[in-house]
Amino acid sequence: MAHVKLHIPGPVEVSPxxxxxxxxxxxxxxxxxFKDLYxxxxxxxxxxxxxxxxxxxxxxxAWGVMEGALRNLTGKRVLNCMKGAFSDKWFDxxxxxxxxxxxxxxxxxxxxxAEQIDAKLATGQFDSLxxxxxxxxxxxxxxxxxxxxxxxxxxxxMFIVDAVSSMTAVPLGFDALGIDxxxxxxxxxxxxxxxLAVFVASPAALAKAATLKDRGYYFDFVEFEKNAKENxxxxxxxxxxxxxxxxxxxxxxxxxxxxxxxRHARTNQMLRDWVAKHGFxxxxxxxFSSKTLVxxxxxxxxxxxxxxxxxxxxxxxxxxILIDGxxxxxxxxxxxxxxxxxxxxETIAALIAVLDKAMAQL
Ligand SMILES: *Cc1c(COP(=O)(O)O)cnc(C)c1O
Numbered sequence: 624m625a626h627v628k629l630h631i632p633g634p635v636e637v638s639p640x641x642x643x644x645x646x647x648x649x650x651x652x653x654x655x656x657f658k659d660l661y662x663x664x665x666x667x668x669x670x671x672x673x674x675x676x677x678x679x680x681x682x683x684x685a686w687g688v689m690e691g692a693l694r695n696l697t698g699k700r701v702l703n704c705m706k707g708a709f710s711d712k713w714f715d716x717x718x719x720x721x722x723x724x725x726x727x728x729x730x731x732x733x734x735x736x737a738e739q740i741d742a743k744l745a746t747g748q749f750d751s752l753x754x755x756x757x758x759x760x761x762x763x764x765x766x767x768x769x770x771x772x773x774x775x776x777x778x779x780x781m782f783i784v785d786a787v788s789s790m791t792a793v794p795l796g797f798d799a800l801g802i803d804x805x806x807x808x809x810x811x812x813x814x815x816x817x818x819l820a821v822f823v824a825s826p827a828a829l830a831k832a833a834t835l836k837d838r839g840y841y842f843d844f845v846e847f848e849k850n851a852k853e854n855x856x857x858x859x860x861x862x863x864x865x866x867x868x869x870x871x872x873x874x875x876x877x878x879x880x881x882x883x884x885x886r887h888a889r890t891n892q893m894l895r896d897w898v899a900k901h902g903f904x905x906x907x908x909x910x911f912s913s914k915t916l917v918x919x920x921x922x923x924x925x926x927x928x929x930x931x932x933x934x935x936x937x938x939x940x941x942x943x944i945l946i947d948g949x950x951x952x953x954x955x956x957x958x959x960x961x962x963x964x965x966x967x968x969e970t971i972a973a974l975i976a977v978l979d980k981a982m983a984q985l
Contacts, residue, residue, distance in 0.1 A: 627940060629946040630974055632759045632788060632916040632961040634810035634817050641794045641815060644870035646864040652862060658854035660869060665854065667872040671880065672805060673796030674823050677851040680868070681820040681842065682861040685808030688820045690716050691842025692753075692804045695824075695832040696781040696939055697722045699750040702743050704735045707852025708760035708951035709785070713753045725749070731953060732924070734765040734911040737773055744777045751781040757789035759811070760950040762813035762959060763907035764789065771800040781828055787811050790821070791875065792887040792915045792963060803828040809864065812887075812915055813871060814964030819864035824848070887914055890962040890971045897975050902928035906957045916961045919948070923956035930985055932958045944974060 629636045650656040661680070668678035681688050693701060693716065700723040703714035716810040717724035727743055729735055733755065743749065757764045767784065774782055782802040786795055790807035797805045806822035809815035824832070824844050840846065846857040875883055894917045898905060904927040906918040922929040932955050936948045947959040960978075962971060 625943065628944045630944055630961050630966075631756055632762075632811065632959050632963065633808075635705055635812075635814050635961055635964040636966075637816055638718065640874075641867050644867045645816070647866045649862060649865070652859050653855065657862065657865075660865060661851075661856075663867050664865075664870050664872055665851075667876060668821065671791065671872070671875065672821075672823050673794070673800075674798045676797070676823050676825065677848060678821060678823050679844075679847040679851055680856055680860055680865060681822060681847070681913065682818065682856070682864070683820055683842075683856070684817055685785065685806060685820050686716070687842055688804075688806045688822045689713060689753075689783075689785060690720060691839070691844070692783045693720050693722055693751070693837045694842065695835060696783060696803065696828055697724075697751045698831070699723065700725065700748050702727055702740070702749045702752040704740060704752060704765075705729070705756070706733060706735055706753045706761065706763060706765070707731050707758035709787075710753070710755040710758055713755070713785075715747040717753070726827060731761045732763055732907045732918075734908065735770065736762055736766070737769040740770060741776070742772055743928070744773065744780055749780055749886060751783060753783045753785070753786075755785040756795075757913050757915060759913075759916065759959075760918075761907055761909050761953070761957075762905070762913040762916050764913050765830050766909065767795075767800065771802050773847040774801045778827075781831060788913070789965065790913050792881065793884055794880070797823050797825075801825075809868065813868070815864060815867050815871060818861055819868065821868075862979040880929075887962060889968055891915065891917070892900075892967050893968065893971045893975065894960055894962055897978060906953070910912045915963045918953075918957050918959045919959055921955070923953050930982075934980055934985060937975055938984050942977045942980065944977050946978075 705711045705728045783804040788811040792812040803825040809819040810817035904920045906920040920927040949957040
């Protein structure tokens with residue numbers, strides 16, 4: 624079967640070099656070989672996330688840790704900040720975990736602003752909140768710095784932040800932000816295959832988790848901390864993913880993190896320019912548009928050109944590239960194109976040539 628290159632916002636394209644790293648011989652997860660592997664990566668992960676805390680590796684997709692964070696940190700009531708398919712779903716998941724939860728819903732395509740959260744937290748009803756930094760379904764980035772600054776006013780509220788589609792593409796300094804959990808799955812901006820999540824928890828989060836019953840075992844933060852101190856994971860991890868992550872981290876640091884962030888900014892701007900050139904607009908408010916994908920307004924709101932998104936997707940796929948036809952309730956009235964991972968100005972230029980050709984055939 625001919626290879627179709629992924630430009631959907633996750634999973635993204637995985638390089639041959641990464642696949643090679645996945646295929647190294649298996650080792651025992653309690654042996655020195657594994658401890659050396661994780662131990663070598665730990666300082667790289669800490670630099671990447673801007674933290675002195677230990678960074679944990681979870682063999683799960685992001686949702687495992689997203690659900691786990693609620694089970695570890697919500698004792699009283701959680702405020703779910705909602706602005707798209709993933710952040711809205713976190714509210715459902717909280718309820719499915721038997722947690723008291725309240726929705727702070729803003730329209731899809733709008734960011735969550737600090738004053739909205741402040742007004743809710745001021746009621747004193749909440750001990751935790753969930754926030755998605757980069758809502759992938761709508762291509763909207765909320766202002767994390769402004770929101771995290773609220774932590775000073777509400778030190779006892781656990782700030783749980785999903786950076787699934789932004790971690791590694793934009794700077795995220797966990798300790799400087801002062802938040803309590805930061806997590807990502809590896810199939811988005813890390814450009815690894817799905818099946819691994821990376822996360823970090825604050826000392827306050829670990830202390831709080833230790834007081835909560837029913838946090839289970841597989842995602843118990845206390846277990847993660849205890850094992851990470853020994854360069855291990857609580858249960859048998861997906862060792863191939865961890866080999867691949869090690870290879871990827873070496874690539875990140877060879878490129879340089881600042882250069883990596885600049886590359887994502889550049890490739891994202893190329894896609895935004897393509898959107899404007901064809902008479903489309905962005906679905907989110909442009910100031911809050913994602914740096915890792917474009918969510919193109921294809922009729923979801925007025926003011927944009929409208930095309931047959933399914934037909935465009937097919938014409939692009941016929942040329943060997945997969946773009947996304949929109950997610951959830953904005954499927955078809957938006958479409959999405961990712962610049963996450965290994966994409967460069969050259970590969971995005973090649974993508975744009977394919978998109979232009981498809982537009983001419985519509
Ligand atoms: C993809 C995505 C998720 C879900 O990740 P899974 O790996 O499917 O668990 C959660 N949050 C955001 C922002 C995402 O983009």
